[in-house]
Amino acid sequence: MKDILRRHSVLQDxxxxxxxxxxxxxxxxxxxxxAMAAWCDKAGYDNCAEHFFKQSDQERxxxxxxxxxLVDMECDAVSPSVGDSQHEFDKLRSVFEKQLEMExxxxxxxxxxxxxxxxxxxxxxxxxLRWFVTEQIxxxxxARRCLELFDVLGEDKVGLGMVEERILDIEYDAGE
Amino acid sequence: MExxxxxxxxxxxxxxxxxxxxxxxxxxxxxxxxxxxxCELITFKRxxxxxxxxxxxxxxxxxxxxxxxxxxxxxFALTTHNILELKDLFAGxxxxxxxxxxIHKQLIRKVI
Numbered sequence: 001m002k003d004i005l006r007r008h009s010v011l012q013d014x015x016x017x018x019x020x021x022x023x024x025x026x027x028x029x030x031x032x033x034x035a036m037a038a039w040c041d042k043a044g045y046d047n048c049a050e051h052f053f054k055q056s057d058q059e060r061x062x063x064x065x066x067x068x069x070l071v072d073m074e075c076d077a078v079s080p081s082v083g084d085s086q087h088e089f090d091k092l093r094s095v096f097e098k099q100l101e102m103e104x105x106x107x108x109x110x111x112x113x114x115x116x117x118x119x120x121x122x123x124x125x126x127x128x129l130r131w132f133v134t135e136q137i138x139x140x141x142x143a144r145r146c147l148e149l150f151d152v153l154g155e156d157k158v159g160l161g162m163v164e165e166r167i168l169d170i171e172y173d174a175g176e
Numbered sequence: 177m178e179x180x181x182x183x184x185x186x187x188x189x190x191x192x193x194x195x196x197x198x199x200x201x202x203x204x205x206x207x208x209x210x211x212x213x214x215c216e217l218i219t220f221k222r223x224x225x226x227x228x229x230x231x232x233x234x235x236x237x238x239x240x241x242x243x244x245x246x247x248x249x250x251x252f253a254l255t256t257h258n259i260l261e262l263k264d265l266f267a268g269x270x271x272x273x274x275x276x277x278x279i280h281k282q283l284i285r286k287v288i
Contacts, residue, residue: 001182002196003280005273008214013222074215076222 010073015122018113019066024080025109026063029102030056035085036095045092045160047167051146055099062132069128092160093150100143107136138172145170185269187261192269206258216247221266227259
């Protein structure tokens, strides 16, 4: 009997489910960053707003990478519904605190996915996830550096002005 | 040319066959026959597996669950008994299909 199942189905159900869950998480993160960008823009922090607009675009790119992977593997990719995002913050630092919390949650989720694909022996998906593991090192680094600016420069008007000046210069050099 | 259908699994009122020639699966269920490509069959199976019978039975309309399969433009109105039977059919059928994959991996593809 021909092995039709293997010819048309590459990923196990459990792997499809966790990738769809991650697609939803990335979509939720993208929406949350948009809300943060809106708060910053409204409060007059244009560079911080630009930083969060970029973050939102990045999360969308991550979502699409996962989405295309499922489609390419002939699996069901679910376009997710996204819930409400937090639109109000008490101060600029709180927005960046939220960014770090979100990035840590995404990192934990990606690591959980790696554990699942290792458990089921899905070597191809483990290799696919390697890019996301590396990407999250950068994302967490940037989020921490943003918060460190507040520690170093303070949170009075001059300090916040300098945070605003420097926020777009933060880059991860991968230890170089 | 005669097209042969391979029997995969049966329950009292349902059976699943596959046609090697067309790579189509044939689901016979309660006197009805529906054809699926592999990815459509997996989608249908996932929809059936995700039906939570405990939630269904405690809902206001516990008798019927509606499943839409766009590939054949069909609405399946499934009773609790139907759902139990399909869950049983797919559990058995996919075990057989996975066993077939293992046989191909260990015996047939290794020879190639």
